[in-house]
Amino acid sequence: MNAPTTRGAAIAAKCKDCIHDPAALGNWKEQVSACPCTDCPLWRFRPVSRTAPAWIKSHDADELPDGWTSLHHDDAIRRLRATSRDNPEREAPARSNSTRGTGATQRVGTP
Numbered sequence: 001m002n003a004p005t006t007r008g009a010a011i012a013a014k015c016k017d018c019i020h021d022p023a024a025l026g027n028w029k030e031q032v033s034a035c036p037c038t039d040c041p042l043w044r045f046r047p048v049s050r051t052a053p054a055w056i057k058s059h060d061a062d063e064l065p066d067g068w069t070s071l072h073h074d075d076a077i078r079r080l081r082a083t084s085r086d087n088p089e090r091e092a093p094a095r096s097n098s099t100r101g102t103g104a105t106q107r108v109g110t111p
């Protein structure tokens with residue numbers, strides 16, 4: 001593997017290495033987009049899918065729908081796809097007023 005030459009490429013490589021499971025639902029960028037670990041120092045800088053909804057692209061944990069960080073990986077990917085900006089039937093997520101990033105996280109891809 002070639003070493004990344006930019007900060008963004010290095011973060012993308014780290015996130016892909018951290019979370020990508022080729023056997024799980026979603027491509028690597030969808031899986032990184034759906035990362036629930038809002039307390040990770042890279043979370044706000046992780047790459048997200050081009051078609052991700054605004055509440056993912058904001059990189060703001062307060063914008064995530066209620067219960068997002070505790071969703072099972074496959075459910076998170078399905079919800080990400082259902083609310084993709086390319087999906088005309090997308091649903092608007094419920095916004096949470098709760099404080100996020102309190103350390104309660106679930107590793108995506110973990111059963």
Ligand code: SF4
Binds near residue numbers: 016041
């Ligand atoms: S926990 Fe999430 S944000 Fe942190 S390195 Fe892994 S994929 Fe990236």
